[in-house]
Amino acid sequence: xxxxxxxxxxxxxxxxxxxxxxxxxxxxxxxxxxxxxxxxxxxxxxxxxxxxxxxxxxxxxxxxxxxxxxxxxxxxxxxxxxxxxxxxxxxxxxxxxxxxxxxxxxxxxxxxxxxxxxxxxxxxxxxxxxxxxxxxxxxxxxxxxxxxxxxxxxxxxxxxxxxxxxxxxxxxxxxxxxxxxxxxxxxxxxxxxxxxxxxxxxxxxxxxxxxxxxxxxxxxxxxxxxxxxxxxxxxxxxxxxxxxxxxxxxxxxxxxxxxxxxxxxxxxxxxxxxxxxxxxxxxxxxxxxxxxxxxxxxxxxxxxxxxxxxxxxxxxxxxxxxxxxxxxxxxxxxxxxxxxxxxxxxxxxxxxxxxxxxxxxxxxxxxxxxxxxxxxxxxxxxxxxxxxxxxxxxxxxxxxxxxxxxxxxxxxxxxxxxxxxxxxxxxxxxxxxxxxxxxxxxxxxxxxxxxxxxxxxxxxxxxxx
Ligand SMILES: *[C@@H]1O[C@H](CO)[C@@H](O)[C@H](O)[C@H]1NC(C)=O
Ligand SMILES: *[C@@H]1O[C@H](CO)[C@@H](O)[C@H](O)[C@H]1NC(C)=O
Ligand SMILES: *[C@@H]1O[C@H](CO)[C@@H](O)[C@H](O)[C@H]1NC(C)=O
Ligand SMILES: *[C@@H]1O[C@H](CO)[C@@H](O)[C@H](O)[C@H]1NC(C)=O
Ligand SMILES: *[C@@H]1O[C@H](CO)[C@@H](O)[C@H](O)[C@H]1NC(C)=O
Ligand SMILES: *[C@@H]1O[C@H](CO)[C@@H](O)[C@H](O)[C@H]1NC(C)=O
Ligand SMILES: [Fe+2]
Numbered sequence: 001x002x003x004x005x006x007x008x009x010x011x012x013x014x015x016x017x018x019x020x021x022x023x024x025x026x027x028x029x030x031x032x033x034x035x036x037x038x039x040x041x042x043x044x045x046x047x048x049x050x051x052x053x054x055x056x057x058x059x060x061x062x063x064x065x066x067x068x069x070x071x072x073x074x075x076x077x078x079x080x081x082x083x084x085x086x087x088x089x090x091x092x093x094x095x096x097x098x099x100x101x102x103x104x105x106x107x108x109x110x111x112x113x114x115x116x117x118x119x120x121x122x123x124x125x126x127x128x129x130x131x132x133x134x135x136x137x138x139x140x141x142x143x144x145x146x147x148x149x150x151x152x153x154x155x156x157x158x159x160x161x162x163x164x165x166x167x168x169x170x171x172x173x174x175x176x177x178x179x180x181x182x183x184x185x186x187x188x189x190x191x192x193x194x195x196x197x198x199x200x201x202x203x204x205x206x207x208x209x210x211x212x213x214x215x216x217x218x219x220x221x222x223x224x225x226x227x228x229x230x231x232x233x234x235x236x237x238x239x240x241x242x243x244x245x246x247x248x249x250x251x252x253x254x255x256x257x258x259x260x261x262x263x264x265x266x267x268x269x270x271x272x273x274x275x276x277x278x279x280x281x282x283x284x285x286x287x288x289x290x291x292x293x294x295x296x297x298x299x300x301x302x303x304x305x306x307x308x309x310x311x312x313x314x315x316x317x318x319x320x321x322x323x324x325x326x327x328x329x330x331x332x333x334x335x336x337x338x339x340x341x342x343x344x345x346x347x348x349x350x351x352x353x354x355x356x357x358x359x360x361x362x363x364x365x366x367x368x369x370x371x372x373x374x375x376x377x378x379x380x381x382x383x384x385x386x387x388x389x390x391x392x393x394x395x396x397x398x399x400x401x402x403x404x405x406x407x408x409x410x411x412x413x414x415x416x417x418x419x420x421x422x423x424x425x426x427x428x429x430x431x432x433x434x435x436x437x438x439x440x441x442x443x444x445x446x447x448x449x450x451x452x453x454x455x456x457x458x459x460x461x462x463x464x465x
Pocket of ligand 1: 040044045046169172173176
């Protein structure tokens with residue numbers, strides 16, 4: 001009898017602990033010193049124009065096709081169009097290949113852009129370091145990148161996560177911490193809101209140029225996968241600018257056609273062991289729209305035997321418990337969440353809210369307008385939702401949270417920072433979020449992910465907070 005009682009007690013305590021781990025949402029006790037977030041001045045070191053006549057600037061790369069064997073190299077020349085050609089090769093002193101790109105230019109109100117070059121390097125070998133140079137003829141600049149391993153189910157690969165970056169002193173800390181993170185990110189998944197140029201009078205596009213020069217130190221050497229946010233819309237009829245996404249479209253190219261998409265705002269890529277779907281919160285997504293039809297056709301193409309990890313990027317979060325942008329993602333959630341659960345998406349990264357939050361595995365798909373079942377519930381087939389809009393832009397931190405913390409929210413903290421998602425094999429991935437704390441990067445949230453297709457184990461336990 002006593003033995004039974006003891007066992008019962010032990011079980012109760014264990015169960016209690018388990019439930020607490022599963023449901024005890026944590027609001028971080030770390031309180032960041034709230035200082036004004038200010039943009040770096042135009043003469044900041046990170047905005048320096050490279051020296052030399054017509055020197056290429058704002059060099060950036062992104063994936064160029066479906067499987068990562070192509071890379072798009074983009075850059076801007078200011079004085080004259082200059083050469084469209086990229087020379088590249090696998091050794092530093094033998095640029096055996098060349099590719100010719102395309103040139104574009106745009107005006108925005110009274111701003112005229114430099115000469116914007118986009119050039120796709122194709123048929124690259126996997127897991128290979130390539131050296132490349134741009135600006136052939138006048139001032140040449142040299143860079144390098146490493147191609148991803150061939151797509152396959154157990155290929156380890158590490159993604160960095162950055163959102164809502166902007167160009168403040170805090171943005172610079174976030175980028176520096178990402179660069180110095182001992183868990184080396186090989187590709188950045190960027191969840192939207194790049195330069196915040198639109199916060200300047202007439203959306204001063206000079207701030208698109210400074211942003212391009214600021215992030216070059218990372219994005220010229222490793223691809224950043226682009227998602228569009230509201231700060232990319234640049235819709236300003238009051239100054240005659242009525243074509244949404246005009247600066248973004250000219251400056252940032254993405255391989256959307258490779259996934260059968262008809263616009264550069266929603267598309268997918270495969271990289272190593274991940275299938276990454278990029279969605280647009282600011283393009284139509286209702287039934288019958290191009291984005292809806294594309295996504296409906298996309299899910300059946302995901303082959304978890306080839307790419308076990310299914311990751312979705314979007315700008316406006318579906319689950320967010322801060323008092324900012326509350327419910328803005330709700331209509332897209334209503335449209336697409338059932339698909340995410342049916343297709344066992346592993347993780348969704350969003351930005352927009354300038355703070356950090358991670359959810360448990362939950363879904364809210366039972367509601368049908370009359371049954372009243374509109375509460376998020378635990379759901380092991382559902383993704384974890386991460387808000388990583390904490391890059392550090394000039395709009396400052398989102399520090400006002402709703403109370404009590406909703407049960408679906410596992411961890412939330414109003415700090416700037418970045419994260420890494422490190423895939424080990426088809427079943428395991430290690431995820432870690434770093435806050436910017438007085439100049440240091442401090443691990444503040446972490447989780448081992450068990451793949452939703454290859455493992456039925458519950459992984460919603462915070463191991464570090
Ligand atoms: C930005 O960060 C880099 C690297 O940490 C540093 O060298 C540079 O001085 C910083 N610039 C500004 C304006 O803070
Ligand atoms: C554009 O117009 C604004 C004011 O309307 C002015 O301050 C700025 O200098 C102009 N820029 C250029 C490049 O003409
Ligand atoms: C830049 O290069 C082009 C093509 O090689 C050449 O025609 C032009 O004279 C050069 N400009 C200067 C200032 O060297
Ligand atoms: C899925 O990928 C696996 C491994 O690459 C392959 O053997 C299989 O044929 C693919 N399935 C489909 C339906 O394409
Ligand atoms: C936080 O947001 C709520 C809801 O919008 C608002 O009522 C409240 O005044 C805000 N608190 C602070 C300190 O700004
Ligand atoms: C997958 O990775 C995890 C974490 O590194 C490891 O514990 C596990 O043994 C690996 N699985 C296989 C089949 O190698
Ligand atoms: Fe945003």
